[in-house]
Amino acid sequence: MSKRPLLSVVDDDESVRESLPDLLKEFGFTVRTFSSAEEFLASDSIVQTKCLILDVAMPGGMTGLDLQKELRRGGKEIPIIFITAQKDEAIRAQALREGAVKFLYKPFSDTALLEALNAAVPAN
């Protein structure tokens, strides 16, 4: 496929939504950003998203873990790479148990992210 795979970034932090897409574009992806899990669910990107880069803590609504559960329930098996600033082992364990590809702590290096992406989207 010459078309660049679609990545969806869901994070309430605006600086993440600013900086991450450029990096991902450098990696060769197309990117859509969403500021909340609800926004993502309401969008039409679910089907096309090859990989979800998901923040854990998103106050005011569904958390990343909630979205992960919701997608599984809905049968939408999108590979998820979690990014978070909080070091909480329990959350990490649960996320991985629920099938997350990778659980990255901010700040993460670009190589770590690339590795995770390669694992999530092997076709690239």
Next chain:
Amino acid sequence: MNSDTSKSIHLGRFNIGPRLSLCFLVIVLLMLGGYGLLLWQFHRVNARGNRLAAVGQELIAVSRFQADFFKLNARLDELAKAEDVEGLKKEAEPMRALLQSDIDQTRNAISRLPVDLNSDPTVLPTIEAIQSTLPSQLAKVTALAEASDWEAVRLRLTNENKPLEADVSALVRAVELQVRKELAAQLMESARSQNRILIIVSATAVFTLAVAGLLGLAVTRSITQPLGSLMTGSKALAKGDFSHRIPTQGDDELASLSEVFNDMVVRLQGLYMDVRRSEAFLAEGQKLARIGSFSWLITSNEIKWSEQLYSIFGLESGTRVTLDLIGSRVHPEDLHLMYDMVARAQGGVSDFEYEHRLLMPDGSIKYLHLIAHANRDREGRLEYIGAVQDVTSRRVSEEALAKARSELSRVTRTTSLGVLTASIAHEVNQPLSGIITNASTCLRMLSADPPNIDGARETARRTIRDGNRASDVITRLRTLYSKKDPQPELMNLNEAAREVVSLSLSDLQRNRVVLRHELAEDLPHVTGDRIQLQQVILNLLRNASDAMSTIDDRPRELLITTERVGGDRVRLSVKDVGIGFTPQSMDKLFEAFYTTKTDGMGIGLSISRSIIEAHRGQLWATPNSGPGATFSFAIPCRPEGLMDADTRVNPANPAAGAA
């Protein structure tokens, strides 16, 4: 003096009464003795006199006899010359009878002579001879006269009667001699008696005086010496010398008294020591507990302090205490309390209790707790007895405890160390992550062929921005976690809310939030940390704005209300029409430490709740019946623990003590 003391000791065996009685007895006996001797002398003289009288009587009797005899003879001679027979017959018998009576008297007198008198033994026989012959003589003479033998009469008279005259005269002379002898003896006896009497009287007087003097001296000494010792002992006791003991001698009343006195001294000493000991305990206790005691006589304003109270006030012990002196130490802001207390005391209230501060000369402050109780003294005057305790350290530790507790609750509420680290890390990691991502992107862009300079520039710019944001985070974290005491002040929540609103108005308007407010007009002032409360309000506003950020089908109305609740609390509510929350997610809501926005970091609901709870209030959220949620907090108007209540004055807020 030895004899005196020995006499005292000797006398000391008797009680004073018998002692004195004995002295009097001795003196009286001596005097009686003297009298006795005098009487003896008088008796002797008297005896002599009696003897003389007796002999005198003899002389008189004999002399009378002689006279009568001579008269008889003379008469007989006359009658014989006159040859008067009748006369003779007539007179002879009475004259003979007279002589007979004289003889009887003489015999009488003689018989009355004291036995030891050497009377002339011839007297009586002579008289008796005459007595026996006289009647016959007279009879013969009469017979002869009757016979008119006058020659024979005259012859008989001359030869027989006349010679008798000489005998009688000799008799008289003998008796006279006796009388003279007796007289001489009498005179001598008198003279001797006079001497003796003189001696007796003098001797008795002197002796009696001497004995009386000595006895008197001895007895007096035996009384005054112990009395003197008692006096000395009493004086020593009055001076406070408990070691003095009175020497006791003998076993009279004074000795008993001395013993009793000594016992009393020992007992007093014991009592005194006990009192001193309990005084020392009391003083020590007062010192340990930092309590001083005082008495205050209202009418004269006489005030007495215990040593510890002087120490509390930092004044020299023994200084005269006046209300002015006390007032000079009372903290100026608490002086009105002191005046109030004085007024109530002078009005005669039965108890009072106050807390006020002292401002010491070195500027330090002491907290005092005072209680007093009214008493009537013996004369019925009103007097207060009370105690004052220095509760500064308690107050200081209470305040430190309250501060530590609030600090602890704040810190534990907001975070444990691990979580704190995590939250700091979290907040710093956000911009850091941005930096790394942007820098990585920049590198890649620069290594592309051709290099994406514009992109690199943009990413570099974002890197710098994120770096600044990180530093802002640190700064805000530092301010938020600085160990500053909450700065409580009397404030109006409406004003605070208005300020916050005006500050965030641009933000809110950018998010197309429509702001409405219904702020209660009579909202009472609250005491709290203005900055912190404003942070909470800001947090609520931002959350409300966020919750509505995806709402497009209705106006993004945000309603702020303030109202008074229950008379002593104030409530602020922020109502939005946003996405709301489910009951399950409410806990998670309050777990958020911070919200991260482009303009940096604000506090999250967790910290907001801690702040409100530190103000003794509550923060909660309720879903609306329509869309959205309402977040509210309520705080009391005068939170306890931060300041004093009732009669105590808050140094920062004198007005807070009211209502």
